[in-house]
Amino acid sequence: MKEFQVNGAVLKCYPLTAAQRIHNYSVSYCPNHQQLLNIGTGFYVQEDTDFNILKEAVYAAYEQFESMRLRFLKDEDGTVYQYVVPTEDRDIQFVDFSKWKEEDAHDEMRKWTAVPFKRFHSPMNQVVMIKLPDGFNGIYLKVDHMTMDSSSLIAFDRYILETYCAKRYNTPKPKPAQSYIKALERDLAYEAGSAAYKKDAAYWTGEIEKSEPMYTDFNGMGRLITQRRENNNPNQRSAMVTSSSPEASISIYKLEKEPSERLIEYCEKNHVPMVCLLLMGLRTVLSKFNNDEKDVSINSCVARRGTLLEKNSGGTRIHFFPLRTIIEPEATFLEAVHTIQEEQNRLFRHANYDPVAYRYQRSKHWNLPPGTSYESISLTYQPLTLKQDADKIPDVPYKTFWYTNGVAAQPLYLTVMHRVEDNGLNFNFEYKKDAVTDYEMEYLYYYLCRVLFRGIENSSRTVREILEMI
């Protein structure tokens, strides 16, 4: 922690955490696409909204969530620090789209999402109260990923919604948020050479040195074979998903309510987390597309929100680590899911470690050609929805949206989340346009569903049988 003079006041400023440094690195190397870290969301409720009460609820949420009042500064050496301002003084904008076509309104909000934030001594979010056609009203929220992630965004939106309902309908008030600074200080103490950090570093060194992983592409063997030829190295196991531009798009596939329920029931019955089932589906598809390869790695998102302090303090905490599994074709579907679960549990225990340090160490150990990796896909499963406490929020129709900022840092990033209206699963594929096509996404989604439903209809089917069936 350092003290800096900001607008005449001496403020406590903190270094960035590992989760923030990776975002800072991405945005530093994309000078022409500063909107890279923007996340745009909207939630709308079919209700005759009192916008004065909604505005009060937004200010109440700003008061609670320190990370929504976060600012960055750069010192004379170029090091970035963060500090929290005591209050949010901006007016909350209101935009009436009720006379627009709904799709045009969402297009307009997509454009807002692509507008970069000023990075230093400036707010890193924007809240707009929105009136849509057909009586839907709500909030558009744009945040910088260095200050918030999807879990904290949902927590912030829920706080607004629950405060609004408490004021308007006398429903129970939301519980107070916890201190972002307290959580930040704990993270920084961990990173400053703590015993836990050293233990995690030793674990990841051991993982790296075990054996070299194998790259499995979402589009088959072609990419790896081409790069082996280009580098005159028939044994090359890593590859680069080449991309000359970060321009991105999102394809959303909606799994209907009933089949989504079957997946949820399977997880409950077999005591397996949904993310492990999804990882099983995805790794089997990658195996299928890569000559039944047994060794598959997927970038897995760890939200790192275990304690109540971590869950309720906002901020950005996501770390990505590869979830690598080597699964024999004779393993049954359920055995394979359990193998993934064990591997994921292991990963969870060491997920506070700096993912950039891990990747650097891995590249050095296996002498990877620049820009190459073993993972072609990243996966996030988001279990939280806006509407989790039925007593706090009235049962009225809801709509939620994620707006693309138009660019992406990763070639292919799958986010699976529950729809607020029926708890069905949405599969959101965000992909770089020059690396992946919409058709390829549809193909991948189709195979992913085939694996999942072949597996859950008979868990004792072996991986080999499933690979042959699909």
Place this chain on the structure above:
Amino acid sequence: MLEKLKPIICEYVDVEPEEITTDAKFIEDLHFNSYDFMSFLGEVEEMLGVTVDEAEILNLHTVGDAISYLENLQ
């Protein structure tokens, strides 16, 4: 052991200490998710000076299961 675990469990999930019994199931009753559970075990490991086996963790469904397992490790 139960009394030692209660304050740690309360750091992870929003429950009252009296709801934490040996029969309470981590997922269904206390609303732990996998990450909560692994972080919780990490903290318990540090407190007790033991190391848990990831494969065994899959068999720990209740607080009582965890207590028996941890007591055997000590």
